[in-house]
Amino acid sequence: MKILIVKASALGDVVHALPVLPYLKSASANLEIDWVVEEPFASLLSANPMVHHLHILRTKAWRKARFSARARREFFELLGSLRRERYDVVLDLQGNMKSGMLTLATHAPLRYGFDRSGAREWPNLLATNRKVTLSEADYHIMDRTMLAPMAAFPGGKRSDAPGPLFVAPKIREEMTRDLEERGLSGKKTTVFHCGASWKTKQWENALWAELARKTEERFGLRIILTWGGEAEHADCRIIWETSGKTATIWPRVGIPQMAALLESASVVVGGDTGLIHMAAALGTPTVSFYTATHSLRNGPRGEKHRLVQSNLPCSPCLRRDCRRLPECRASIRVGDMLEAIAAAIA
Numbered sequence: 001m002k003i004l005i006v007k008a009s010a011l012g013d014v015v016h017a018l019p020v021l022p023y024l025k026s027a028s029a030n031l032e033i034d035w036v037v038e039e040p041f042a043s044l045l046s047a048n049p050m051v052h053h054l055h056i057l058r059t060k061a062w063r064k065a066r067f068s069a070r071a072r073r074e075f076f077e078l079l080g081s082l083r084r085e086r087y088d089v090v091l092d093l094q095g096n097m098k099s100g101m102l103t104l105a106t107h108a109p110l111r112y113g114f115d116r117s118g119a120r121e122w123p124n125l126l127a128t129n130r131k132v133t134l135s136e137a138d139y140h141i142m143d144r145t146m147l148a149p150m151a152a153f154p155g156g157k158r159s160d161a162p163g164p165l166f167v168a169p170k171i172r173e174e175m176t177r178d179l180e181e182r183g184l185s186g187k188k189t190t191v192f193h194c195g196a197s198w199k200t201k202q203w204e205n206a207l208w209a210e211l212a213r214k215t216e217e218r219f220g221l222r223i224i225l226t227w228g229g230e231a232e233h234a235d236c237r238i239i240w241e242t243s244g245k246t247a248t249i250w251p252r253v254g255i256p257q258m259a260a261l262l263e264s265a266s267v268v269v270g271g272d273t274g275l276i277h278m279a280a281a282l283g284t285p286t287v288s289f290y291t292a293t294h295s296l297r298n299g300p301r302g303e304k305h306r307l308v309q310s311n312l313p314c315s316p317c318l319r320r321d322c323r324r325l326p327e328c329r330a331s332i333r334v335g336d337m338l339e340a341i342a343a344a345i346a
Contacts, residue, residue: 011274027156100127163281175260
């Protein structure tokens with residue numbers, strides 16, 4: 001039986017959907033599973049032995065090209081390939097208009113998705129013919145993601161463990177050499193990722209620097225600072241300087257290389273970001289803090305992972321900006337983060 005998963009983006013959402021794969025395989029070992037994913041996140045799935053084939057969306061490139069003749073041709077070729085595969089079941093785990101269009105293009109006889117309680121955009125409802133309903137118990141994002149697979153294939157073995165996410169052996173070997181070149185071979189390390197997509201998910205640089213100093217002093221862990229854009233790189237420079245210049249600022253790398261780095265760490269520390277979810281899916285202990293969002297909805301599950309929630313009465317607010325931002329960030333205390341790190345590495 002041929003199955004298609006439609007979960008194209010973003011990084012954290014794709015990682016949250018990874019547990020669907022072992023569930024489906026436990027329900028029926030003979031399932032052939034394909035996945036539709038945006039090009040920047042394809043490497044999250046390319047090394048996964050449970051994925052048979054990837055359909056790659058190049059939405060960003062197509063928009064940049066203003067949907068030129070070549071871009072339109074690539075897009076319609078993708079739609080054609082989805083139909084030619086003759087999928088038996090499609091699982092639309094995204095619930096928006098784009099995922100609905102891709103789901104409908106398959107002409108699959110069984111197309112599972114959300115009803116009005118879960119669909120992000122109403123046109124998605126027109127693309128599916130088997131709909132699942134969210135309940136109050138389906139608060140965590142992983143619970144929501146599992147609804148359609150469980151409805152389509154009841155009886156599988158479900159786990160709340162994140163992942164799995166795989167690192168290619170060649171990439172792991174390259175990371176080992178990179179760590180050796182930076183004098184970190186054989187050292188216990190912790191990755192600090194100070195970036196986040198929302199300002200309200202970020203922490204103060206001064207608090208990061210204090211946490212870095214005390215983490216080194218108390219646990220003997222070497223700090224590695226990671227970043228995405230130039231603004232995050234500048235923040236890493238500030239944290240490096242004010243924490244004593246002993247941390248290592250890692251160069252910007254792709255997702256496969258970042259996965260190898262996260263896999264090598266003793267613990268990964270950050271806010272509600274995709275890298276935290278990647279680390280959890282790799283089996284690395286994590287410590288993550290939550291201000292605008294809720295740890296019980298977004299945080300990694302399991303004993304390896306420690307969640308620190310803001311104690312402000314307005315948290316979680318789901319706001320991308322707020323006049324109480326300094327107060328909100330300060331509500332995540334360094335002492336609480338240190339204790340969480342101690343528990344995660346114990």
